[in-house]
Amino acid sequence: MTRQFFLAGVACLALVGSSPALPAELSAANQAKVLANVQAYAPRMSEVALKIWEMPELGYLETKTTALLQSELKKAGFTIEAGVAGMPTSFIARRGSKDGPVIAILAEMDSLPGLSQAATPERKPIPGVISGHACGHNLFGSGSVAAAIAVKKWLEETGTKGQLRVYGTPAEEGGGGKDYMVQAGLFKDVDVDANLRRVRAPVWTAEETAFDEKLRTTLVGDNLPPISSAHEIQKYRVNGQKYSSTDSGDVSWVTPLATLNTATWVPGTAAHSWQATATGGMGIGIKAAVVAAKTLALTAAQLYQSSETIAAAKAEFEKSRGPNFVYKSLAGSRKPPLDYRKTSSGVAAADAAPG
Ligand SMILES: [Zn+2]
Numbered sequence: 001m002t003r004q005f006f007l008a009g010v011a012c013l014a015l016v017g018s019s020p021a022l023p024a025e026l027s028a029a030n031q032a033k034v035l036a037n038v039q040a041y042a043p044r045m046s047e048v049a050l051k052i053w054e055m056p057e058l059g060y061l062e063t064k065t066t067a068l069l070q071s072e073l074k075k076a077g078f079t080i081e082a083g084v085a086g087m088p089t090s091f092i093a094r095r096g097s098k099d100g101p102v103i104a105i106l107a108e109m110d111s112l113p114g115l116s117q118a119a120t121p122e123r124k125p126i127p128g129v130i131s132g133h134a135c136g137h138n139l140f141g142s143g144s145v146a147a148a149i150a151v152k153k154w155l156e157e158t159g160t161k162g163q164l165r166v167y168g169t170p171a172e173e174g175g176g177g178k179d180y181m182v183q184a185g186l187f188k189d190v191d192v193d194a195n196l197r198r199v200r201a202p203v204w205t206a207e208e209t210a211f212d213e214k215l216r217t218t219l220v221g222d223n224l225p226p227i228s229s230a231h232e233i234q235k236y237r238v239n240g241q242k243y244s245s246t247d248s249g250d251v252s253w254v255t256p257l258a259t260l261n262t263a264t265w266v267p268g269t270a271a272h273s274w275q276a277t278a279t280g281g282m283g284i285g286i287k288a289a290v291v292a293a294k295t296l297a298l299t300a301a302q303l304y305q306s307s308e309t310i311a312a313a314k315a316e317f318e319k320s321r322g323p324n325f326v327y328k329s330l331a332g333s334r335k336p337p338l339d340y341r342k343t344s345s346g347v348a349a350a351d352a353a354p355g
Pocket of ligand 1: 134135173271272
């Protein structure tokens with residue numbers, strides 16, 4: 001993962017099915033339908049993203065955030081199963097039948113302690129706020145929900161068979177929420193893959209570019225990537241391995257998993273920094289989350305229509321794991337550490353170490 005571009009945004013897709021080399025393209029008409037569905041929800045996605053950004057909640061304490069995401073999905077017609085795997089703020093939203101591919105989109109939601117910050121290009125903590133979305137999970141959660149709502153509508157419009165799920169995964173920052181969902185067997189019947197193309201990079205306004213330029217003066221390092229790199233689309237890489245701290249890794253051992261990054265941050269921004277919090281609460285972050293939602297939605301739609309792509313993803317997955325693979329959680333038999341962000345007095349900790 002390129003930290004500076006880690007778009008927390010909407011990243012992981014768990015889907016079933018696939019083809020190796022050149023999967024069948026989604027038709028132009030279907031692409032247009034999917035993109036229109038994302039665009040129709042984009043204004044509401046923006047509101048949801050900013051609302052979550054304004055009420056940052058730490059790992060396993062994301063009660064208002066998970067309620068908001070669940071409410072959006074419920075309104076769109078998803079069935080919600082809340083509090084799975086012993087974690088009150090987790091959920092699985094489902095829509096559609098299981099007589100086709102089962103595709104899952106992951107949605108993270110927790111914030112980071114000590115990274116309260118206004119949406120300004122200079123350091124400005126918000127008084128009384130002890131954490132901030134310095135890893136973009138406000139965009140990740142809302143963007144994933146946007147993609148899911150768009151795909152669900154497309155499934156119905158086209159009569160396509162298959163089930164779509166959203167996994168609300170709490171406490172990514174050091175709490176290992178996905179680990180416990182994997183241990184509970186919640187990904188057993190899911191297959192994953194993604195083919196990330198055909199979506200335009202975000203275009204910034206003059207104000208957003210000025211914000212970028214000012215914020216860049218606060219970044220450390222001699223070799224910062226150029227601003228233009230935020231608008232480049234990189235090639236999809238198959239079977240890549242990267243080293244970073246995320247519990248998505250556990251999911252990738254039990255089902256094919258695809259990840260994407262979009263430029264929610266100014267190029268050169270470090271994850272878990274006040275600069276990351278700042279751009280997650282304004283246009284730069286929001287636009288990148290819309291791009292991520294479109295990419296996820298197109299990817300999911302393409303998978304529903306391409307059993308070859310799903311088969312290929314599964315074959316590549318099995319080959320990567322190797323024969324006789326057995327998943328073992330590093331957490332062992334430990335229960336979810338639901339209080340890890342609380343102090344002894346029971347309130348959220350401002351200085352806990354980020355994961
Ligand atoms: Zn993070």
